[in-house]
Amino acid sequence: MAVFPDFLIVGAPKCATTSLAHYLGEHEKIFIPTEGEPHFYTYVAEERPHWGVGSVEDYVRLFEDADSEQLYGEKSTWYLYSSTAAEQIQKYAPDTKCIALLRQPVDRAYSHWSFRIQNDWETLGFREAIAAEQERIENGAFWGTHYMHAGRYHEQLLRFYDRLGPEQVLVLWFEDLARDSAAVVREALSFLGLAPNDSSGTDEAHNTTTLPRSQMLNRLRRSPLIRRVAHAFPDTIRVLCRKVYQRLNMAERPSLDPNVRAELTARLAPDIKRLQRLLDEDLSHWIE
Structure with missing residues (x-):
């Protein structure tokens, strides 16, 4: 079973x-x-x-x-x-x-x-x-x-x-x-x-999210050729290279423009209010 x-x-x-x-x-x-x-x-x-x-x-x-x-x-x-x-x-x-x-x-x-x-x-x-x-x-x-x-x-x-x-x-x-x-x-x-x-x-x-400083370098890192080359090295070397790459090319995600956030939140406000009623939960801080 x-x-x-x-x-x-x-x-x-x-x-x-x-x-x-x-x-x-x-x-x-x-x-x-x-x-x-x-x-x-x-x-x-x-x-x-x-x-x-x-x-x-x-x-x-x-x-x-x-x-x-x-x-x-x-x-x-x-x-x-x-x-x-x-x-x-x-x-x-x-x-x-x-x-x-x-x-x-x-x-x-x-x-x-x-x-x-x-x-x-x-x-x-x-x-x-x-x-x-x-x-x-x-x-x-x-x-x-x-x-x-x-x-x-x-x-x-x-x-x-x-x-x-x-x-x-x-x-x-x-x-x-x-x-x-x-x-x-x-x-x-x-x-x-x-x-x-x-x-x-x-x-x-x-599983936090960052953004690449260089999208070209980010694409290169994920290319089939680089992946094949990487697999020729032991795990310890690959982990070290990944850490170096993260330090050099990945940056903290910038904040979303407050005006864009407010505009899109207004579009979702009716659904948020329905969710409030369903859960009996105050979600006004999501809309403000």
């Missing part, structure tokens, strides 16, 4: 889900596989993201090294945005608990755009990418370009509430994790029925 995970970190992208998964994974009673984001529950119905684990056998194999007394969990940040993931979770493992991390949606969009620029996956400026978003969606572009749509959390959470019930969904806040990560981890552990683990470290952020 296939054993599916007890809990999922379902998103949203660029809301510190990697950090939360790392913190929870340090608990002795939790097992989270290290093999990226499986996205099994999106893959089985929508076949995207394209890197998803595509079979039940491969999915449950991710947890075969877990201790029988541990809770199994995994992080796939597009589950929340997916129109079918909640339905598939209900189908395969209806008792699964889901943890969602949410962030002010325009800040989330800007961070996501920056992340794609960092990885040379985006060629447009932020304003241009937002302007092109609807056309990209209509043309079937990958979810990663759905910058504003991915921040419309109300409809996304409703799918999970309808399929699994609100009692199986914990909503946490990026801002709280940034301010007091230990408290947020304690809340997540309580939701999972576990006591805090004193050995868990919550000081280090994971």
Whole structure:
């Protein structure tokens, strides 16, 4: 009989889900596989993201090294945005608990755009990418370009509430994790029925976003030729070169223009207000 995970970190992208998964994974009673984001529950119905684990056998194999007394969990940040993931979770493992991390949606969009620029996956400026978003969606572009749509959390959470019930969904806040990560981890552990683990470290952020000073150098680093050359060297040399590159070419992401932020926030304000009512949570600081 296939054993599916007890809990999922379902998103949203660029809301510190990697950090939360790392913190929870340090608990002795939790097992989270290290093999990226499986996205099994999106893959089985929508076949995207394209890197998803595509079979039940491969999915449950991710947890075969877990201790029988541990809770199994995994992080796939597009589950929340997916129109079918909640339905598939209900189908395969209806008792699964889901943890969602949410962030002010325009800040989330800007961070996501920056992340794609960092990885040379985006060629447009932020304003241009937002302007092109609807056309990209209509043309079937990958979810990663759905910058504003991915921040419309109300409809996304409703799918999970309808399929699994609100009692199986914990909503946490990026801002709280940034301010007091230990408290947020304690809340997540309580939701999972576990006591805090004193050995868990919550000081280090994971998968943070920077921007390249030189996009040309960034593209060169990611070219097939450089990748082939890099694999000729031992891991220690590659790690050292990566650290040197980060120091020389990657800079802290500049703040988003406040006027742009206010303009885009106004467009998302109706959804934020619906989210407030759904969660009975004051989100006026997201709109102000």
